[in-house]
Amino acid sequence: MAVPKYDIIVVGAGPGGCACAALLQKWGMKTLLLEKNDRVGGKALNMHKDGFTYELWPVLATPMLDTKFHEVANELGVEIKMSEIVPALKGGGFLYRPPKSKKYESFNLVPPFMIPEMLTKEETEEVNRLFSDMAALTPTEMDALDDVNFHDFLCRYNVPRSVYTFLAVFINILFLAPIDLASASEMAKTMNDFTTKLGSAYFIGGQAQLFETFMKAFKRDGGELRLRTRVERIIVEDGQVQGVYTDKGAFKAPIVVSNAGIQPTVLKLVGEEHFDKGYANHIRGLIPSMGLMGSRYFLDKVVFEDNTYVIYSDDCVWDMEDYMKAKAGEIPKDMIIIVFNPQGFDPNLAPEGKQVLLTATVCVADPKMKNTKQWADALDEHVTRFNPEIRKHIIRREDYTTADVSRVTRDSVVPGQGGECIGLGQIVGQCGQYKPSPSAPIQGLFYVGVDSGGYGVGIHHATESAVNVAPIVLRYHQTH
Ligand SMILES: Cc1cc2nc3c(=O)[nH]c(=O)nc-3n(C[C@H](O)[C@H](O)[C@H](O)COP(=O)(O)OP(=O)(O)OC[C@H]3O[C@@H](n4cnc5c(N)ncnc54)[C@H](O)[C@@H]3O)c2cc1C
Known part of the structure; x- marks a missing residue:
């Protein structure tokens, strides 16, 4: 059977992959988008279960005015619906417990x-x-x-x-x-x-609604999205990309844009034998962001009216010393607690009278992180002390760990890496002018997403990367 041929293959339908594929298809390139999951959105994907719609963990979109989300939507000619403007999070916000106090003070977010x-x-x-x-x-x-x-x-x-x-x-x-x-x-x-450009927002219908909207435009313009298709290898011959091997067969294209993370792309999907040793070592040595772990609480009552809380004290701050202690397995005594209520933004996301709350706390990125049950129970103690009503109304508590984050998104190819919450982009010496170029040192290979080509907060960072990387890919396509 003939191997299907495309102008471009995008690997991964995370925020960066979706936005980039949709732009490239819109600009006339025959684009195939391959995603291993059964839905798009990457780390910000949406679940629909028992009448609830929710993210797997708290995901807020920041900023909210004049954003790259709007820029992509305008270019694609689609409409996106964000929650109303939330300069200071409605009813929620940053709650600080001053030293020796049991009371929380609300910090201004402006x-x-x-x-x-x-x-x-x-x-x-x-x-x-x-x-x-x-x-x-x-x-x-x-x-x-x-x-x-x-x-x-x-x-x-x-x-x-x-x-x-x-x-x-x-x-x-x-x-x-x-x-x-x-x-x-x-x-x-x-x-x-x-x-x-103001604080944070939420896309009506769930955060991944944004990426699903980009996908509607992608398909409208003739793009092909294949879900449940894992790329196992990016094929490189004589220093030039040829296509990909997947668990569903081979696909040919002279250009591959990877949204699978720069470390998995270089060290696993392409293979470091295809790169200069210095480049491969540099990529291996990049430091991932830390992780988040936490729980999803399904409740038989609406116990939490506000949309988001970040609860903390001076003892919660993470510096390198805290990071090293957590790496050695120590659970922090005082945890940063995030409590996120998607219904606070969009009331239609849960059945009448019910609620899902998403909680999180900072941890290491290692998908092999130990004591995850103890971490989840310690977080549960903090969360239910903050709002004891939660415990009385639990239908189900689902914990998630950095292993789940890695499974849903990027593979672990370096010890301690894979469950990173964001990517590689914000660490000294790895961002701005030091950030890896979106053009790999292999003809036809590009990276898109939080590891390359953008700045800022998570999903906006990845979308900004797509806005910057897509024209580079277009130029390469036109000149080759
Ligand atoms: C717990 C948690 C909380 C977060 N909270 C926020 C928040 O509040 N605000 C915010 O802006 N950001 C948040 N983020 C971060 C944000 O979700 C990420 O930074 C963003 O999704 C990264 O986008 P990306 O396009 O780089 O790739 P990803 O989202 O990592 O997507 C990569 C995609 O590639 C696919 N893929 C990988 N390998 C393959 C392969 N071999 N074959 C096929 N497909 C493949 C994956 O399945 C995935 O769909 C959070 C992340 C986590 C984990």
């Missing part, structure tokens, strides 16, 4: 990002100086911060401990990086977006 009455006039001025300095950085100054970690950057300012903690927790949950490993340039760019 500048100057603080509890005004907790800060003196001088402290407020210093926080404002920090934010205005970040907003005024020139491109050259921004580049110079690519390999400065945010802890060191923050030490240039005399901000109070509560603000340090807030920003550190912000980095811990947005970039899933220890504060002394996250890049100051990524934080400055993301904070600037956060303040000018």
